Amino acid sequence: MPRLTIDGQVIEVPPGTKVIDAAEALGIVIPRLCYHPALGPAGACRLCAVSFLDGPVKGVLMSCSIEARDGMVVSTEHPEAVSFRKQVIEWLMMNHPHDCPVCDEGGHCLLQEVTVASGHCRRRYPGPKRTFVDQDLGPFVQQEMNRCIHCWRCRRFYQDYAGYRDFGALGIGWRTYFGRATSGVLESPFSGNLVDICPTGALTDKPSRFMARRWDVERAPSLCIHCSLGCNVTVSAHLREIVQVEARYNGDVNGHFICDRGRYGFDYANHPLRPRSPAVMGEETSWSKAIAQAVAGIEEVTRAHGPKAIGVVSSERASLEAMVTLSLLCEETGWEGPAFFQDEETLVKNRLLAQVALSHGIAGLREVEKADLILIVGTDPICEAPLLALAIRQAWRRGAWVGALDPRPIELPLTFEQSGLWDEELKKALLKGAQREEGLEEVLPGWKEALDRSREIVVILGPTVVDISSLRRCGEFVSKLGKKARIFPVFRGPNSLAASALSRESTFRSLARKIREGKIKALLLVEADPFHGTKMRGELEASIRSLELTIVIDYLPSEVVKRAHILIPSATIYEGGGSFINQEGRLQRASPVHRGGIPLRRNLQGNLRPPRTFAKGPPGETAKSSWQVLLELGERIGKGLGIEDKEDIWKVARERFPFLWQVEPGGRISWEGGGVQEEAMEEEEDPSQSSQEMRVLLVTSTFAGEELSQYSSKLDPVRNEARAFFNEEVASQRGLRRGDRIWIRMGDVRVPFSVKTSPKVPSKLLILDPGNEGLWREVREVSKTIGWTEIERA
């Protein structure tokens, strides 16, 4: 371990540590612009110069490029180094427009900071400043090239780290331009990170442009709940509106970056139709009246039909506090539920996935980055958990081999093998793999060689397209690989793992069955919308309509909210905070960011302004999180849980659900999985075996299909159209080509799709991604199979 002296302090650092990091470990922050821990040294800005007074190297050198070695004596304050850095700042300032007063970066600008620190204040060169013409880079990133100081971070992130090529450096010398060949929307779903890593105002956040000065916003550490990865974010709110989400560094989870879905999906919290006030039968009313109505209704149903006539539904996006409160409340009252999942199959798959992963050693994003062999089974990382793709790329950049078994034409920013297997074929392949180590070589050329030299294997496994027996097979397969293999489970929601652990037998489907049978007369839906992603809309509507009482507690303007008898708005994660367990079992907590309320828009368009009322809190404020509402309801019906605040919930939960709560936030839970009752599941027959029809697989994409971000207007410009993926050969036999427009008939609705073809799609499969297609909501039942008679050319 090299020992070196920096500014008179001695430190010992691991071999390979750069001097700039060694200094940081001592609390000495050497000015830097191009150096970024995730991107490594570039040696471009020359700002991190320090004096090496003694040791193996001497002179003024760049601390980002030099590894710490024994006997180094470094001074960051030596006059030579200070004047060197001052000169660098002077160079950078020669062409900088000094427009800090109108620059969104002002106040948190690294360049501003180092310039002021250097003492530079006088312009010695009277020459003209360099100017550039800006480009429109799409809805997320605002370019202002004149402010650019050429640190190359954007290009290194975009091309090297993230692997997209449409943004980069053009031209050379002082004319170097960071942009695209022509104006256009950035192709990478990680483009928002450019805003975070740009050390000045050259690339700023477009949605929040000119909305607030940095020192005026309310900021708090929060979590991204747009997938199961649990990326850490910092959220800014201003005038009762969430204005910006930025990546928050967490070395155990997301590192420095987040995806654009997580960054721009926040706008559901500002949605103009968001329920802001309690309502009974669609009429706005006061809190006390709404609660009183709910209590009366519950009591009436209980009196008439018993507690089992009340069903409780929640979802994978509910906070752990809500889930725990709900579970306790159901135990206390004897209500049916809570149901966190749509149907039995999903529940079993989730529990099984959790069990398989936990029993084989669960992997998170860090393990993926370190792996040298990555097998993706039934997951489309970019669509389901975008940041996972970035982690896979980092492993690939270090030499990892990546293979995928999935019927979808997966796109990743790296080179990988994919075999479009599904169902029986997938089962067979996994069986072969479980029998012999090299069994996958047949479907994934290169597997055996990669396996032979691998030391750390990660199998990425998702429950969306893989069936139960394949999941189980995958577990066997991973045990065969031995100790060096881990499973990286990809769940659908931000709290799926907790939902699996807290679930009993109930699912929404089982409750719906009981509604039809007349056993359930009332539903309590807590942050759940059964209409989201449902394939049986018609049936669902009938069930909901037949209920005597529907109580909805939610913050989304969801479809079930519109059908609620009693609506009680709840707080989002930004207003109420909450705990979530991510896909690797890590317990994390989000802090409340602001009090909430109807955004105070400054565009003076009358109706958007909140009404002038006199109240204690801001208009439209939802002071209560769903668990608080539930506690109040419980109290009022005489089933109080003795819980006052969050601390109480955590205390009770620690006793009742120790597997979830033994760890401090940030740690991984110790649940071993279990409780999977497989015999309850009957495997469905494959209906396409005997016919000409294609089986339908419903999928989602990065910016369309995830529940919360669906309500975010910021993502509207990048949502994809509805796409239908056909096997290339099958499509050409039918005269369909990539880009053709077709109608697919489902019941009495014709939905338009754009044709996509790929040789990877199995020939008897039709993959449908409804994208942002509004007509899709009219489909009453999604067919399991589709014949060519139902497809016509538009």
Next chain:
Amino acid sequence: MTVDELKRIKERARTFDKVEAGEVHVVVGMNTCGIASGARETMHAFQEGMKRLGIKGRVFQTGCIGMCFEEPLVDIIEAHKPRITYRHVDGAKAERILEEHLSEGKVVMEWAMAQFPNGGKPLEGLPLYSELPYNSKQKKIVLRKCGFIDPEDIEQYIATDGYFALAKALKEMTPEEVISEIIASGLRGRGGAGFPTGLKWKATREAKGSPKYVVCNGDEGDPGAFMDRSVLEGDPHAVLEGMLIAGYAIGAKEAYIYVRAEYPVAVKRLQKAIAQAKKYGLLGDGILGTDFSFDIKIKMGAGAFVCGEETALLASIEGKRGMPRPRPPFPAQSGLWGKPTNINNVETFANVPAILLNGASWYSSFGTENSKGTKVFCITGKVKNSGLIEVPMGITLREVIFDIGGGILQDRGFKAVQTGGPSGGVLPESLLDLPVDYQELSKAGSIMGSGGLVVMDEATCMADVARYFLTFTQSESCGKCTPCREGLQRMYQILDRICQGNGRPGDIEDLEELARSVKDASLCGLGQTAPNPVLTVLRYFREEVEAHIRERRCPAGVCVALIRYEIDPEKCKACGICRKKCPVGAVEGAPKVVHRILQDKCIKCGTCLEVCPPKFSAVRKV
């Protein structure tokens, strides 16, 4: 291919330049310099003419013999007669040579330049080639075959001991012995920095990691430099052989030659050479019956000056933007695709076969204490004989410019010589006796560089020269590091202002400060050396720059903004020539009316001065 077969080819091909009685060999210089001067037409004329006149023999091409100023050069070889070299042979001259020399045996003395003894009686009145002043001070090692063999014929290369150095290395020496031989020879990198080649090889051999790569840097970007191009065009196999030996020494199996796409002839000849070497089993698997395998690929560069920097070059080979990265790690540890890589210049590799064949002590007998061997230079600029030369290290600049170069064009006065291209410095007359040697040049504020020598005469403005080189470097800066990107642009702006006559007191001090900090702070060699021309100009020609600022005067009369053309009304005879010739109509006057130059229209092209009849000399430059 075995060594015995190689020997057999040598025996068979040995006679390529021996001519049977009654036959004639016509050798045409077909390097880019020759082709640019019309050698293709000349060659065609000889081919057609010999057919037409029924002359037996053959016409073949060769590389650059060095005398670019005399191209197209044609050698006529006949049995038992001296080999005659003709200069400036165009199509028409070829016809007369065909008729008089080839048909009738009469040497056309007025165009003949020199002769080589080739058996038979030497011709009287024609100097020997080796006694020409241009050649007498040269020592050719790298260029020894350029101009004598057909670069597109591997057998001619083999006939002149080609690939025997490789055979010696593979059969008689261990890789370590090869490396110690190179170390002993004192060969230093000819790309400019002068790092000892053997040590570089040793470091790469000892580096951990595999595979290892050999890379040849042929990205010659300096204005006025064409050494690498001439070697690649004139003797490509020497470079290949050098790379093969390097590959054997460091334990590499794969190599790249990075050559600019602007060198189509060099690329074509390299492609042919590689194809031939593969055909003869000198590249590929199991070379010369050993288990040594080697493959060479060509990577064409797109003409960025910075790609001559080794880390930028490697990035470019990898398909990335050609930009340097911080060193260490050096390419020897982590180069191409992160693997140990040995990267040398074209000329360095071309030296290697000769060193192995003749021994390290032979090589180190040339040159000075710490700069061994010879160096190829391109002398260009205001010099009579501009061309390609190879001289032993330690020769003085005076010998190079006045003895070999023949002095200044139009016998004007010498002002300065620029060594090392835009990265080097401008040296004044007082340093003409400086020996050409890495240390000495560096002490004088310049560098050896890859070997460009630009000679400037007294009509050159040194502020303008400094500005010119900055124009080049600031536009060729890759834009990565701050000092080079911003500092050079700012230096250029200051110099441009000075040349425009808008210089201010303090500009020179600012320039010096900027230059020193750019030199210290830049990431790669481009920025670290780009201020050299400015620094040397300020060191040796400070008064001239000061005159621009203090007196608003360009002493050399070059800076357009600082000069003016005037017509002396006393001398003007109103002949109207200048009025008619002025491209912008800036001369006012009429027949019998004394002319006047309208200064606000004048673009200072100097046409009026040129066309004013000497008997009047009415136009003058002020």
